[in-house]
Structures are given as C-alpha cells and as structure tokens.
Amino acid sequence: MNELITSHAKLLAIFTIVMAEKASFAQLHPSLPTNVNVGLHVDAYSASDNEIPTIDYSLLFSDNPDHQFLALENLRHACHEYGFFYLVNHTIPDEVLDSVLKGFSDFFDPTTVDERKVYRKNGPSDKIRWDQNSSAGENREYLKIIAHPQFHGPPNPSNLSKILEEYYKSLRMTVIGLARAVSKTLGLEENYIEKEFNLKSGFDVMAMNLYPPNFRSKGAIGLPEHTDPGFVVTLVQDVNGGLQILSHQGKWISVYIPHHAILIQLGDHLEILTNGKYKSHIHRVIVNNNKVNRISVVSLHGPALDKFICPGNEFVDEEHPQKYRGMTYKESLEASGSNQIDVQSSIEQIKLI
Numbered sequence: 001m002n003e004l005i006t007s008h009a010k011l012l013a014i015f016t017i018v019m020a021e022k023a024s025f026a027q028l029h030p031s032l033p034t035n036v037n038v039g040l041h042v043d044a045y046s047a048s049d050n051e052i053p054t055i056d057y058s059l060l061f062s063d064n065p066d067h068q069f070l071a072l073e074n075l076r077h078a079c080h081e082y083g084f085f086y087l088v089n090h091t092i093p094d095e096v097l098d099s100v101l102k103g104f105s106d107f108f109d110p111t112t113v114d115e116r117k118v119y120r121k122n123g124p125s126d127k128i129r130w131d132q133n134s135s136a137g138e139n140r141e142y143l144k145i146i147a148h149p150q151f152h153g154p155p156n157p158s159n160l161s162k163i164l165e166e167y168y169k170s171l172r173m174t175v176i177g178l179a180r181a182v183s184k185t186l187g188l189e190e191n192y193i194e195k196e197f198n199l200k201s202g203f204d205v206m207a208m209n210l211y212p213p214n215f216r217s218k219g220a221i222g223l224p225e226h227t228d229p230g231f232v233v234t235l236v237q238d239v240n241g242g243l244q245i246l247s248h249q250g251k252w253i254s255v256y257i258p259h260h261a262i263l264i265q266l267g268d269h270l271e272i273l274t275n276g277k278y279k280s281h282i283h284r285v286i287v288n289n290n291k292v293n294r295i296s297v298v299s300l301h302g303p304a305l306d307k308f309i310c311p312g313n314e315f316v317d318e319e320h321p322q323k324y325r326g327m328t329y330k331e332s333l334e335a336s337g338s339n340q341i342d343v344q345s346s347i348e349q350i351k352l353i
C-alpha cells in the first residue's frame with residue numbers, strides 16, 4: 001500500500017514538474033504552443049552516435065530546480081569537454097525545418113544553375129553570395145546570406161526567402177536562449193554573453209550548402225578543415241553523412257544528427273571570450289561515395305561587428321594568462337583577408353600563446 005502511495009506521489013510530482021516546465025517555457029517562447037517539442041525524445045535520437053552529447057533545450061529553462069541544474073550541468077560538460085552537441089526540444093517546429101531543407105533542395109536544382117549565377121561574387125559588400133567549388137578542395141555549391149542585423153533573403157524564388165526568414169527568426173530566439181544558458185554554465189549572470197557580444201546587433205550569416213553525389217572512394221573533400229568565428233554555429237541537414245569534427249582528443253568524429261535535432265558547434269569568439277575554456281573545434285566535410293545530394297543549412301551567430309572581443313577578466317589570472325589578442329569582430333573577420341560574408345576564422349592570428 002505504501003508503495004502505491006509513493007508511486008502516486010511520484011506521478012503527481014512528475015505531472016507538476018511537467019506543467020511548471022511548460023509555464024516557464026511559454027515565458028521564453030510566447031508565440032509557441034506549449035505542446036510543441038516539449039518533453040524528452042532522447043530515445044529516438046541517441047542510438048546513431050553516442051560520442052556527441054545531446055542537450056535538451058527545454059530542460060535548460062525548467063522551473064524545477066533539479067531538472068534545470070542537471071540540464072545546465074550537461075550543457076557545461078558538453079561545452080567544456082566537447083565543444084559541440086545535438087540540441088533537441090529546441091522549440092523550432094519540425095515543419096519549419098522540413099520546409100527550409102525542401103526549399104533549398106528545389107533551389108539547387110541542377111537544371112536552373114544559370115539562374116543562380118546572378119548571386120555570384122560582386123564585391124566585399126555582398127549581402128547575398130552564390131558560388132560553386134569556389135576554393136581549392138571544395139566540392140559544394142552554396143548560397144550565403146547576411147541574416148542579421150538585417151535579413152537579406154534571395155529575391156528568387158519569392159517564397160524561399162519567407163521560409164528562410166521564418167526559420168531564422170525561431171532559430172535566433174533559440175540561440176539567445178542558449179547564450180543565457182551557456183552564461184549560467186560559466187557561473188555568470190544570464191545576460192553575460194548577450195552583453196559581451198552585443199547579440200542584439202549580432203552579425204549573422206547563413207550558408208546553405210549542397211554537396212552533390214561523389215563517386216570517388218577516397219579523399220574527396222566537400223569542405224576543408226576549419227573552425228568558424230562567432231558565438232555558435234547551428235547546423236541542420238537533410239541527410240546524414242560527411243560532416244566530421246576533430247575532438248579534444250584529436251579523433252575525427254562522424255556527425256549523425258538525430259532527425260529534427262540541430263547540431264551546435266561553439267565558435268572562435270566564445271573561445272576567445274572564455275580565454276580558451278570553451279573551445280571551437282576543427283571540422284570538415286568528406287564526400288567519399290556520396291550517393292545522394294546532401295544539403296546543410298549552417299548559421300553563424302556572431303557578435304556585433306563593432307564589438308571589441310577579448311578574453312573576459314573573469315577568465316584571466318596568474319594561472320590562466322591571456323591567450324588571445326582583443327579586436328573588434330569586424331577586424332577579426334577581416335584578419336583572414338576575406339570578405340565579411342565569408343565569415344572565415346582568424347583565430348590562429350589572434351592567439352598570443
């Protein structure tokens with residue numbers, strides 16, 4: 001009998017926790033119905049790869065202190081020990097993700113390639129840029145746009161820009177939520193990263209990549225090794241296969257993103273701000289034996305261009321000397337000699353030690 005009472009009490013406690021989580025969730029994402037993507041779906045996601053941690057976004061904002069504490073602890077571990085993770089229950093409706101990927105699958109139709117050439121490189125102030133195999137070792141076609149502070153959608157086809165903007169707007173809210181949670185994992189006030197990066201005016205670029213089928217069996221590169229600047233990089237894709245990340249331990253890990261999850265990779269400027277505590281990681285795309293097209297939609301969420309970024313005082317002391325030079329985000333994007341829309345890493349030039 002006692003057991004029965006205890007299990008009833010447990011059920012009631014769980015019910016109360018779930019209802020409380022829904023309430024706090026609604027505060028952060030008021031436009032979303034609380035039954036969207038709330039709850040644990042980890043089972044469906046975890047089987048494909050156990051080397052990349054999974055973070056449940058909704059639990060980071062749980063009203064239940066124990067749940068929130070555990071979720072933040074998982075996030076701290078993922079940022080510190082990995083630097084990349086899958087984000088589930090992230091509030092972005094599945095249909096929104098599906099329509100962006102479908103939209104770009106149509107956009108990259110090989111028979112209409114000539115129409116896309118209007119977005120070919122024009123100059124350093126391009127807001128929209130298209131290219132194909134643009135640098136040595138690349139096997140991809142891409143469309144890049146500047147998405148923030150002002151959104152620049154491709155004018156053709158007309159519905160694509162709307163779909164992309166809808167996705168980007170939800171994504172941005174999730175990224176701001178993530179900035180708050182990551183700040184807390186550093187033991188700092190929740191708006192620390194938003195303030196240090198002035199994310200309100202953050203410079204964000206989206207890259208839509210198409211990797212066509214490739215029948216070489218070895219050594220075919222889709223995108224060479226690199227890290228990305230900024231706070232975080234978010235990535236969604238239509239099919240798995242090809243993306244690899246170099247782990248802390250120097251091992252290449254294949255990325256198999258659970259369906260409708262988002263891959264988060266920490267950017268160079270979070271590494272700089274935290275003086276190397278939370279690191280960005282080298283990644284690349286391999287296209288050996290790709291039987292089908294693969295599309296990825298990658299968003300680089302950066303600080304405001306005029307924001308001076310250097311290691312925070314909180315992360316520098318005798319034991320942890322300053323490891324990076326300070327410079328504005330704009331200067332650091334230009335230090336690699338590329339245009340802003342290229343958002344290339346220059347962390348090697350910024351390193352002091």
Ligand SMILES: O=C(O)CCC(=O)C(=O)O
Nearest residue numbers: 207209228243285296298
């Ligand atoms: O397409 C991918 O899987 C990765 C793309 C990437 O790393 C990038 O665009 O920076």
Ligand SMILES: [Fe+2]
Nearest residue numbers: 226227228283
């Ligand atoms: Fe990248």
